[in-house]
Amino acid sequence: MIAGVDQNSLFEAAMNILLRGGWVLAPIFLLGWFGWFLMIERYGYYFMLKGRSIAGFWRNLRKRGEDVAFEKLSSRPYGYFYSLVKDVREYRDLGPVAVRNAMEATRHSISVNLSKSLKTISTCAALAPMMGLLGTVSGMVHTFETIQQFGFGNPVLLADGISEALLTTQAGLLVAFPLMLAYNYLAGCVEKVEDEAWSEALKFESFAFENKGAELANPVAGDKPVEEEE
Helix, strand or coil: CHHHHHHHHHHHHHHHHHHHHCCCHHHHHHHHHHHHHHHHHHHHHHHHHHCCCHHHHHHHHHHHCHHHHHHHHCCCCCCHHHHHHHHHHHHHHHCHHHHHHHHHHHHHHHHHHHHHHHHHHHHHHHHHHHHHHHHHHHHHHHHHHHHHHHCCCCHHHHHHHHHHHHHHHHHHHHHHHHHHHHHHHHHHHHHHHHHHHHHHHHHHHHHHHHHHHHHHHCCCHHHCCHHHHC
8 A cells, every 4th residue: 555655656746747847858758768778778789799708719719729719709699709700710711801801891880780879879968958958948938928927926936937947957967967978988898899809800810820821831641742642
């Protein structure tokens, strides 16, 4: 029973704030929800991009070989580093130019997918205080209209317009500040993952072609020419 009363009181308080804030408060509320929905989705995508530990890949590569290291890395198939290493292994036989082109294409594709939602999030964070400013202007217009009709005799009527102006300003800032902080942190994390994955993938590219050159320079006994065997 108490829980029901609490829920009703919270709902009534929320509706009271929405009514006092005027029509601008509703789009600010929707803008905040949309921005945070995209933010949570981007954080999930970021954790997928991280993939498995790159240091663990190099340890497995030194101790257990390339195939085992790649198999361990493929347990998270959406990792940034995994995608680049996969390109190296897939196009290695076609030469360094083909490998580098494939890696650049993968890098561009992931960057495009990331930038779309991140730009939308930054737009939401920038629009929220502007919407709050619009609500401030609307509230002040309401206040001046009340003064024009009734004068300064009734402060209760004046309070409606002033509260509308202040509530929308506050709502816009409350939406924009945490959204912008989360966006900046996410953008920094994504940039770090991109730089680390690309630099480590270049190292693996060099390792792959050096290893291939060593295999060609030291063929196994079964690959010797027929004349030598005779």
